[in-house]
Amino acid sequence: MAQPTIEDKQIEQFEATLHGDLIRPDDADYDDARAVWNGMIDKYPELIARCRGAADVIQAVEFARETDLPVAVRGGGHNVAGTAVCDDGLVIDLSEMRGVWVDPDAQRAWVQGGATWADVDHETQSFGLATPGGVVSDTGVAGLTLGGGIGHLRCKYGLTSDNLVSVDLVTADGEFLTASEEENEELFWGLRGGGGNFGVVTGFEFDLHPVGPDVATCLVFYHGDDLADVLSAYREYVDSASREVSTLVFAGELPDEELFGADVLYEPKFAIMGCHSGGVEVGTGELAPLRGLADPLADFSGVMPYADFQRILDEDYPDGMRYYWKSLYLDGITESAIDRITYWADAAPSPLSTVDIWQIGGAITDIGVEESAFAGRHAPYLLGVEANWEDPQMDSANVEWVRDCLDDMRQFSDGSVYLNFPGFLEDNDETMETTFGATYERLSALKNEYDPTNLFSLNQNIKPTT
Numbered sequence: 001m002a003q004p005t006i007e008d009k010q011i012e013q014f015e016a017t018l019h020g021d022l023i024r025p026d027d028a029d030y031d032d033a034r035a036v037w038n039g040m041i042d043k044y045p046e047l048i049a050r051c052r053g054a055a056d057v058i059q060a061v062e063f064a065r066e067t068d069l070p071v072a073v074r075g076g077g078h079n080v081a082g083t084a085v086c087d088d089g090l091v092i093d094l095s096e097m098r099g100v101w102v103d104p105d106a107q108r109a110w111v112q113g114g115a116t117w118a119d120v121d122h123e124t125q126s127f128g129l130a131t132p133g134g135v136v137s138d139t140g141v142a143g144l145t146l147g148g149g150i151g152h153l154r155c156k157y158g159l160t161s162d163n164l165v166s167v168d169l170v171t172a173d174g175e176f177l178t179a180s181e182e183e184n185e186e187l188f189w190g191l192r193g194g195g196g197n198f199g200v201v202t203g204f205e206f207d208l209h210p211v212g213p214d215v216a217t218c219l220v221f222y223h224g225d226d227l228a229d230v231l232s233a234y235r236e237y238v239d240s241a242s243r244e245v246s247t248l249v250f251a252g253e254l255p256d257e258e259l260f261g262a263d264v265l266y267e268p269k270f271a272i273m274g275c276h277s278g279g280v281e282v283g284t285g286e287l288a289p290l291r292g293l294a295d296p297l298a299d300f301s302g303v304m305p306y307a308d309f310q311r312i313l314d315e316d317y318p319d320g321m322r323y324y325w326k327s328l329y330l331d332g333i334t335e336s337a338i339d340r341i342t343y344w345a346d347a348a349p350s351p352l353s354t355v356d357i358w359q360i361g362g363a364i365t366d367i368g369v370e371e372s373a374f375a376g377r378h379a380p381y382l383l384g385v386e387a388n389w390e391d392p393q394m395d396s397a398n399v400e401w402v403r404d405c406l407d408d409m410r411q412f413s414d415g416s417v418y419l420n421f422p423g424f425l426e427d428n429d430e431t432m433e434t435t436f437g438a439t440y441e442r443l444s445a446l447k448n449e450y451d452p453t454n455l456f457s458l459n460q461n462i463k464p465t466t
């Protein structure tokens, strides 16, 4: 479809309304501004509006509506599908809106829509407080929260979105609204799991909990030959663990020269990672069984600051590398599921890729499935299939590995997925309907109300029916 032509004058008038910069293709910082975390994404927007506050966001939404430009909304820029940028459209970029304010007495944090988890942990941990975030610190708060949010505190304190108190956003008609349990309740329901479909979030208010500053952690590496036996034992451990424990397993080659000698560098391996959100002594004791499920190749478990643990995986996911990630909720990790996980971990074309198993449960299941839009409370585990590679010539082999793995693993699943690991959104409509089921209609009704023309369509999209 041909894009509408926008007069320079119109752009200048728009620019004059902004406090932040408006970046265009000829500007020196254009290439930096259009780059996102995933090096597979190479989009050329017409304009990038670096918003400084809600007023800029309102102006940007109004300009997009008037000009009919496609719109992308950027928080932390970490969505694997690269939905934070678009070709020939307007990027509403909140990456300069990273303020975080903490009220330690009320145990609340106010977080701007472009903040990362590093920003949040930095401020909240100064008071020994935290809200559940993601496991890599430079991921954006906005995209992660709107899609649900699973991190190291999930079994004790639930999803990130379960900890929302209120959300400030600019809707498609340029209106600034607050959504909470007390006002715009249906919108608040939809924002907790329905993604970026209903507007541009300028601020989140989160509940905080006492965590750390030191926590007991587990990060133990085993040889791939032990995967089947260890996962069986791990499953039993998880079934009886306290809610303070949240863990995940990742399997692959994990060829880290600093961690492993030449004898095992390219051998299959896996790690069990997690933390205990209670006291360090009891936590160390409770995590101890995970460290002795076989002979470890390496064990970095121990007591450390929670904020450091939140950053421990950062260097494994550098900006600009090539990524393709998808997911599937699993009914359980049965012997036959473990057998297939072992197969797919070994079959990865890239040594940097992993098959991940996230423990779900605890506080996540305290919230009724109808209390928020999030659609993944029913399953005990989430399978993440992460292709991570460097060579562009290996693109199709890596993408195919992820898709083939998911096709095979569907036998252990109802087919629903975690929307924050969306591949390239190639099967959006089917995925959304399978994942949300009957809830999809309720989300569509909300979309009709707040974004009937689908201005916010570059996302895990809920289609309006108007």
Ligand SMILES: Cc1cc2nc3c(=O)[nH]c(=O)nc-3n(C[C@H](O)[C@H](O)[C@H](O)COP(=O)(O)OP(=O)(O)OC[C@H]3O[C@@H](n4cnc5c(N)ncnc54)[C@H](O)[C@@H]3O)c2cc1C
Binding pocket: 037, 072, 073, 074, 075, 076, 077, 078, 079, 080, 082, 083, 084, 094, 113, 114, 133, 134, 135, 136, 139, 140, 141, 142, 143, 144, 145, 146, 147, 148, 149, 150, 151, 195, 196, 197, 199, 200, 201, 202, 317, 420, 421, 458, 459, 460
């Ligand atoms: C290295 C890495 C680690 C991850 N770890 C975890 C994890 O531990 N737990 C987990 O749950 N997920 C995790 N994820 C997935 C993550 O939740 C998603 O990639 C999420 O989309 C990232 O949010 P972002 O703001 O950085 O994304 P962006 O790419 O900036 O945005 C993605 C989408 O979110 C929406 N959006 C962003 N900002 C706003 C806003 N201000 N208002 C309205 N809509 C907005 C838009 O629809 C946008 O297209 C991880 C991803 C990466 C890359």
